Amino acid sequence: MSPVVVVTDSTAGVRAETAEALGIVVVPLQVVIGATSYADGVDPEASPESVAQALRDYLPVSTSRPSPQVLLDAYEQAAAGGATEIVSVHVSSEVSATHESALLAAKRSPVPVRVVDTGQIGAGTGWAAVAAARAAADGASGFEAADAAQRRAxxxxxxxxxDTLEYLRRGGRIGSAAALLGSALAVKPILEVTGGRVAPREKVRTQGRAIARLEELAVLGAAAYDVEVTVCHLANESAATGLAGRLAERLADNLGGREIEVCEVAAVLGAHVGPGVVGVVVAPLLPPHHED
Known part of the structure; x- marks a missing residue:
């Protein structure tokens, strides 16, 4: 085990096999369906499918951050297992208080904790956590691993x-995309994560055009980098799979044989974006001490 352990949260969508291979500790957020709270990614009642159905059935669905104590428990367990430093990599502080919980927990941790606010959501956070864990496995210090996570993010x-901005509006995560609400029924908005917030990028008239535009923007985002890519969705597997296939062809040189991950978003994110969402995350592979 590396003396530097990476902790992240369930919004990151890190696959179980990846977390196990790299020793990443995943702390769940809470998904509240009706009056019952479930641990995201742990309790079967909080699966993406369950959340999608609850939203379709107009059941109340909300989310909450992990408490500082839950994060502290993760830090203490890592320390008991031999960790001498912890890098805690989390969803943007602009959309979740998880980062705040991590800062509070870090003050009581038995070993030093470096908390990284990725300014990202979903797989953008996940790839940052993976970058930190890979750096730690290669012998990086906590500072260096945290830097790797932040630069990648x-x-x-x-x-x-x-499909609709209604779910983002309900959860208060829409930010400046609220300007699109008036025409939400007439368009399929393309949103981006920028400055740690969800913001409008473009408006198109059909889902087909939206997916095609996501493809073009993802290719632009890859630029000349070697990249890893995730295509995510909630209850829209066919669109996500088709997008991933086309990107695999167009980004073959950037991917260097790496497969594109296709997955459903974490339930806690699905609660805010709603069924039908399709997203793409393009994460460059940056060398250590990369000079921007």
Whole structure:
């Protein structure tokens, strides 16, 4: 085990096999369906499918951050297992108080904790956590691993298209995209994560055009980088799979044989974006001590 352990939260969508291979500790947020709270990614009642159905059935769905104590428990367990430093990599502080919980927990941790506010949502956070864990496995210090996570997050492109902005509006996560609400029924908005917030990028008239535009923007985001890519969705597997296939062809040189991950968004994110969402995250592979 590396003396530097990476902790992240369930919004990051890090696959279980990836977390196990890299020793990443995933702390769940809470998904509240009706009057019952479930641990995201842990309780089967909080699966993406369950959240999608609850939203379709107009059941109340909300989310909440992990408490500082839950994060502290993760830090203490890592320390008991031999960690001498912890890098805690989290969803943007602009959309979740998870980062605040991590800062509070870090003050009581038995070993030093470096908390990274990725300014990202979903797989953008996940790829940053992976970058930190890979750096730690290669012998990086906590400072170096945290830097690897932050730099990767800063270079990551995260875009998505939703069927409706209603779910984002309900959860208060829509930010400046509220300007689109008046014409939400007439367009399929393309949104991006910028400055840690969800903001409008473009408006198109059909889902087909939205997916095609996501493809073009993802190719632009890859630029000349070697990249890893995630295509995510909620209850829209066919659109996500088709997009991933086309990107695999167009980004073959950038991917260097790496497969594009296709997955459903974490339930806690699905609660805010709603069924039908399709997103793409393009995360450059940056060398250590990369000079921007």
């Amino acid at each position: 800063d270079h990551t492109t995260a875009l998505f298209s939703v």
